[in-house]
Amino acid sequence: MLTDTELKLKGIKVLLKELGKVETERFIALIKKEVFDYTEWQRSLWEDKDVEELSREAMEFRRRQKI
Structure with missing residues (x-):
């Protein structure tokens, strides 16, 4: 981090x-x-995706970054 x-x-x-x-x-x-509320923005950012889908996308993004 x-x-x-x-x-x-x-x-x-x-x-x-x-x-x-x-x-x-x-x-x-x-x-x-x-005036920007990050927490509120983040709540609505991915409201149409579930945790598994977000995780898959994050892992795919990370895999592509290593190539």
Whole structure:
């Protein structure tokens, strides 16, 4: 498991790579400006999938990442 600092740094690197500097700044500003309840968002994120299906997808994703 990554530390909080490692996670933030890795996240910023991904954002910079995918979005560039300007769009990364815009993204961060949008997140900071918006009231966001992660727990509530997470509850509705996969409401149409059961635990077994999520587990299968996670294991498949991890398998593909190792290749």
